Amino acid sequence: MENYPGVPSINGFDLAQAMLEQAESCGMETQLVETTALEQDGKAWLVRTAEGEYLARAVIVTAGADYNKLGVPGEERLTGRGVSYCATCDAAFFKGQHVAVVGGGDAAMDEGLFTTRHVDKISVIHRRDRLRASAILQERAFANSKMEFVWNTVVTEILGEEAVTGVRLRNRETGEDSSMDVAAVFIFIGQHPNTDFLRGLVPTDEGGHAVVNDWMETERPGLYVAGDARRNSARQVVSSAGDGATAAIAAEHYLSSNFAA
Amino acid sequence: MENYPGVPSINGFDLAQAMLEQAESCGMETQLVETTALEQDGKAWLVRTAEGEYLARAVIVTAGADYNKLGVPGEERLTGRGVSYCATCDAAFFKGQHVAVVGGGDAAMDEGLFTTRHVDKISVIHRRDRLRASAILQERAFANSKMEFVWNTVVTEILGEEAVTGVRLRNRETGEDSSMDVAAVFIFIGQHPNTDFLRGLVPTDEGGHAVVNDWMETERPGLYVAGDARRNSARQVVSSAGDGATAAIAAEHYLSSNFAA
Numbered sequence: 001m002e003n004y005p006g007v008p009s010i011n012g013f014d015l016a017q018a019m020l021e022q023a024e025s026c027g028m029e030t031q032l033v034e035t036t037a038l039e040q041d042g043k044a045w046l047v048r049t050a051e052g053e054y055l056a057r058a059v060i061v062t063a064g065a066d067y068n069k070l071g072v073p074g075e076e077r078l079t080g081r082g083v084s085y086c087a088t089c090d091a092a093f094f095k096g097q098h099v100a101v102v103g104g105g106d107a108a109m110d111e112g113l114f115t116t117r118h119v120d121k122i123s124v125i126h127r128r129d130r131l132r133a134s135a136i137l138q139e140r141a142f143a144n145s146k147m148e149f150v151w152n153t154v155v156t157e158i159l160g161e162e163a164v165t166g167v168r169l170r171n172r173e174t175g176e177d178s179s180m181d182v183a184a185v186f187i188f189i190g191q192h193p194n195t196d197f198l199r200g201l202v203p204t205d206e207g208g209h210a211v212v213n214d215w216m217e218t219e220r221p222g223l224y225v226a227g228d229a230r231r232n233s234a235r236q237v238v239s240s241a242g243d244g245a246t247a248a249i250a251a252e253h254y255l256s257s258n259f260a261a
Numbered sequence: 262m263e264n265y266p267g268v269p270s271i272n273g274f275d276l277a278q279a280m281l282e283q284a285e286s287c288g289m290e291t292q293l294v295e296t297t298a299l300e301q302d303g304k305a306w307l308v309r310t311a312e313g314e315y316l317a318r319a320v321i322v323t324a325g326a327d328y329n330k331l332g333v334p335g336e337e338r339l340t341g342r343g344v345s346y347c348a349t350c351d352a353a354f355f356k357g358q359h360v361a362v363v364g365g366g367d368a369a370m371d372e373g374l375f376t377t378r379h380v381d382k383i384s385v386i387h388r389r390d391r392l393r394a395s396a397i398l399q400e401r402a403f404a405n406s407k408m409e410f411v412w413n414t415v416v417t418e419i420l421g422e423e424a425v426t427g428v429r430l431r432n433r434e435t436g437e438d439s440s441m442d443v444a445a446v447f448i449f450i451g452q453h454p455n456t457d458f459l460r461g462l463v464p465t466d467e468g469g470h471a472v473v474n475d476w477m478e479t480e481r482p483g484l485y486v487a488g489d490a491r492r493n494s495a496r497q498v499v500s501s502a503g504d505g506a507t508a509a510i511a512a513e514h515y516l517s518s519n520f521a522a
Contacts, residue, residue: 002287005280005502006268019266026263113517136518214493232475234507241266242503246495256374257397 001089004237015237035063038197038223043258045222057259058222058251061210062244063194065228065235070102070187074158082164082184085191087111091118094184100125100167102155103188109137111188116146123180124149127172150180158185193229205231216247221258224251262350265498276498296324299458299484304519306483318520319483319512322471323505324455326489326496331363331448335419343425343445346452348372352379355445361386361428363416364449370398372449377407384441386411388433411441419446454490466492477508482519485512 002009010018024030037048038059047054067085069075075083084090087101091114099119101112104126110133112122124141129151131138141147150169157168159179166181193208202218202225203211209232210225212218218225224247227233227240263270271279285291298309299320308315328346330336336344345351348362352375360380362373365387371394373383385402390412392399402408411430418429420440427442454469463479463486464472470493471486473479479486485508488494488501 002283003506004267005283005506006265006271006276008279008283008286010267015267018269022263022266022269025269110514110517134518140517215495234476234503234510236503236506236510238499238506239503242495242497242500245264245266245497245499249495249497253371256371256401257395 001237003088012237019241035197038201040201040220043222056222057255058224060216060224060226060244060247060251061195061198061229062225062227062240062247063229064240065191065193065209065233067187068190068192070155070158070189072155072157074160074164075187078158078160078164078185081162082160083158084184084186085188087115087186090184091115091186094119096120097183098123098181099184099186100155100180100182101186101188102126103190104128104131104133105188105190106133106137107190108188109133109141111186112147113137113140113144115186116144120146122147123182125153125155125167125169126151127154128152155185191228195225195229198225198229209233214246215250216243217250222251222254262498273498280502296458299462301462301481304483317483318516319485321477321485321487321505321508321512322456322459322490323486323488323501323508324490325501326452326454326470326494328448329451329453331416331419331450333416333418335421335425336448339419339421339425339446342423343421344419345445345447346449348376348447351445352376352447355380357381358444359384359442360445360447361416361441361443362447362449363387364451365389365392365394366449366451367394367398368451369449370394370402372447373408374398374401374405376447377405381407383408384411384443385409386414386416386428386430388415389413416446452489456486456490459486459490470494475507476511477504478511483512483515 001012033049033051035047035049039046045056045059095118097119098121101108101122101124112124115122124147152172153169155167156170158164159166164184166179167185169178169180195208198210202220210218210230212225212230216224216226226243226247228235262273294310294312296308296310300307306317306320356379358380359382362369362383362385373385376383385408413433414430416428417431419425420427425445427440428446429440431438456469456471459471463481471479471491473486473491477485477487487504487508489496
C-alpha cells in the first residue's frame, strides 16, 4: 500500500497489525470469532457467534466487503501474482504489457480506463454482448485505442505457474474454447458486503450495504455500520479508518447519553 | 497524537509533513496561499488568492475549523502548556489535579465529564447562570461529585510562566475579581470553520459548516468540502483524512465523466 496517508509504503498486513496493537495498547479487547446473528434484546444487542454470545449496549459492524470471484482454476492461486481486483493498486506493475479486464459495468470501465495509463493493451472479457456501464464510460472506453472487447465470453481458467501468463476463454454462443496470452487479469464483477447477519435488521441498498447517516448510525439505536459494509463507502483503508473513528465517537456519545456511568 | 490509526505516536506537525511528502511524491503540487474568494466560471471554478488566480475544473475545500478563543492574556502563550481545546487529547496529562473547564454547552459538559476520569476536581467556569447543554448532560454533570460550577463568571487572564498555574476570574454580576489555582484550562466555547469564502455559494449549517453528501459533494458540481469545514465532521485527523480520500475519488469520477481526457 502506497496510499494510506502518513505511512508512505507498507503492506496491508503490517498496517492492520500496527492498528491492532495500537488499539489494544489503549485498552481494546479482541475476540476473533465469526458472528452468526445479531439480535436486539431490550436496550442491548445480543451478538451470537460460533463460540458463544456477547451482550453489548452498542455494536459497530465493520465486517467489510469481499470482491466477487470468478471461481475458476488458477484464480485463487495467482491472486497477487497477476490476478487483481484493484487496478488503482496494481495496474502500474504491468507497464507496457497486455492485460485482461473481466466485467462490463462501471467499475470495469472505470478501472480499465485507468489501467490504459500504464499498459499497452487491454482485452475486456464480457459475458454479454453489450456493456452495463454508463453511457459516458462506454463512449470513453470504445474511443480508447488501447481497449478491445471480447463479447459473449467467459474466463474458464487462469493460466500460469509463478505468475499469470494467460487465460482460457469460452464463447458462450458458439461454445468454442480459446486461450489468450496476458500478463494480468483484473476482475471487476462486483463485491458483496459481509452483512448477512444484518438482513431484515436495517435497510440496505440493493447490494446489501447498510444505510447509515453521517455518524454511521443505522436507524436502530446503538447499532452502527462503518467501512465497506455501509452504503457509499469510498472503499479506501483511510476512509474506513475514518468511518470507524466516527462510529466510535457516536457510540461513546450514545452510551454516555443513554446509560448511567 | 496517539490516536491516528497505524502511527502509534507522532506529533501533529510530523504527521502532516509525512502526508505532504507522500502526496507530493505521487505528483501533488502545493501552493501555500490564502484563498480570498471562490467563483463559478462556466463549468470551471476560479480561486482568487492573495497571490493570483487559479482556474480549476474541481475544487476540494479542506480549510478546517479553528476553536474559538477566549482572547485573554496568557491564552496563546500557554496553549499546549495547560491551555487546551481538546480534553480527549490532553486530560490524561493532569491526573489527580484540579483543572478548569470554560463553557456551558454540550461540548463543555461532554469533555468535562470525560475529564473527570483523570483529574480530581473540575471547576466549570460559565458566563451565565445556567448551562446550555442538553438536559441529560446537565443531569450527569450536576451528579458528578468532581464537578463544581462557577456561575456568571468569565476568565480574564490565564496565569503561569512555563505552564498554567491558575486563572484570574471576574464575576459579571458583582464585578468582583478573584483568582483560582488550576493546572490546566480546557476551553469549549465553540469552533468556526474557515469557510468565509463559501458564504452564499453553498448551504451551511448555522455554524457555517458546508452541507455535503456521502461523497463530500456540495450541491454545486465540481465543488467539494471535506474535513472539519463540513457539517457533521467527527473532527478527528483520521476522519478528515478519510473525507479527503473520498472527495478525491468523487472529484476524479466527476472529471472523467464530464470532461474529455
